[in-house]
Amino acid sequence: MHTDTGPAQLLHRSAELKEELVAFGTSRLFERLLDPLLPEASGPSGVWDEASAINVIDHFLLQYRLPDGNTVADRFVARRTALTDTDRQMILAWRDPVEGLFEVRSKHDDSLLLLNLLDDLEYRAYTNAGRTALRAVKKGGFLSARLVTLAPVPDAWLFSGVMSSYPRTAAPEIAAAALDLATSRQNLVFRNPEKVKQGWHSMREDRAAFAEFFGSDELILTPEEAEDCFNAYYRHRQHSTANSSLFTLSPELAQAGSVGVIYDQVDGLNFYGTTDRCGTCS
Template identity: 60%
Template sequence: MAGAVQGTSQGTGEPSLTDLIERSAELKGQLVAFGQSARFDRWLTPLLLEAAGPERQLDEGEAIRIIDHFILRHRLPDGSTVVDRFVARRKHLTVVDREMLLGWRDPVEGIFEVRRKEKDAVVLLNLVDDLEYRTYSNAGRAAFRGVSRGSFLLTCLVPVHSAGGAWLVSGAMSSYRRASATEIAQAALHLATTRPELVFRNPVKIEQGWQQMRDDRAAFVEFCGSDEMVCPPAEAEDLLNAYYRHRQQAAVARQPDRARGRRLPGLDLPFFELPGELADSESIGVIYDEVDGLNFYADYGMLRELFANPALAGR
């Protein structure tokens, strides 16, 4: 416990950043040992086996990522996390310890560009949420040896809540050279589109997302004449594909120089196809809501007729 109380910041009585980082190393070691204890085998082992695949091969970095995610974010049957149980069992923890540990339940996952080094820290730009993070390691400055400006890191960060703006590397850290920028950008785009909650840590991105949906909805209403339509599935597919072709043509026309020489998806190819359960319906409701966005409803025509004429319920 000494690391949590020695070396307080001048005039505040609070632990210094250095002491918090040192204490984080102690707490993380205890937490990992707790998470890998026999009491959690029934949940952790299947995750590791699934990742290992039929060959039962799993590299160390991936194993560390799985264990770290399990400890910090995996929800156990009662809804708690390993961190929650650790904190509940350790009655001797200080308020600062508890704040730090519970803050780790909300890690930042991403692909980061190294912007610069500042003493023991590196300043990282998350390519997914477009935010900067001043990042430390509880292993010390040596953890960033060989990391250079303009290179990239695949890792997870956790906050040091008592030291605003300070973050810690958590789990595995993989580095990539600047020459990998194209592949890294593609990986960041894939991560952003498959896990949009990572993007929306940034409030600016949230507003951009809402504005893009408002703009798209306005364009949809202008093109289709309404934000609500009922039509056969095949007609709905044709309408949506015509709309998306229209949007792509408009985007290309706005930036002809950027599109010149680039391979774009063919404007005559379908962009959109209904899933089978909707394609087999007699009618499809297409509704572009201001909040819920673009949605499709099977047999929506029948439902609308029922509201218009309740006597049909007897049929």
């Protein structure tokens, strides 16, 4: 029985549990579900990348939804009846990892203080792979990593999967990558409650400006009108007189008879293709 819940003991125990979970999740019991995911670990040239494979497996263990809606971690906890309550709490907490690009704010003997460039929150991160795993990480550098909470220690996080390290000089590339991730995977940003508030505030402001500019929060336009009107709207919002193209429709909408536009107060801005030809933008 593992009853000591000090940080050092939890780190040691987390390594044991993760090893058992990996063996369980990569067993024949799940190979039919895992095997189709592993090609994601091969690059465009088809070369196998071990680090990518580890991260694919890590996602499969903790987040992939099995046909019954559970995760591999859920199944593991259900089958291992000898686990302590602390063991169960730790493993089940791993199902909600934090993915991000992190700036290394400071280094300590056994941990790093990280700033997530996506959600603007700080994380105290430990590793169960030994202190040498953090030796090459430099203060001021950057990491691409997945973190899971080290329950039940408050505000303590654990590296999960493989992290990639980048020097301080990579700051421009990291900033661009963070912007791309924040745009394409907004759930990573909205872990921060303040970012959620800012997002809702920005959307309410934009919706009000949209309704004022167009005279309504619902429009029906031809595809040509939609692109012209929205480019005019975005130039208006940016106080720009440049005649540059900021907005283009998707190929599907560009081929539609007309485009319905609804700026909903909850769902935001949405576009719908219709077969009728009509337009209302002036």
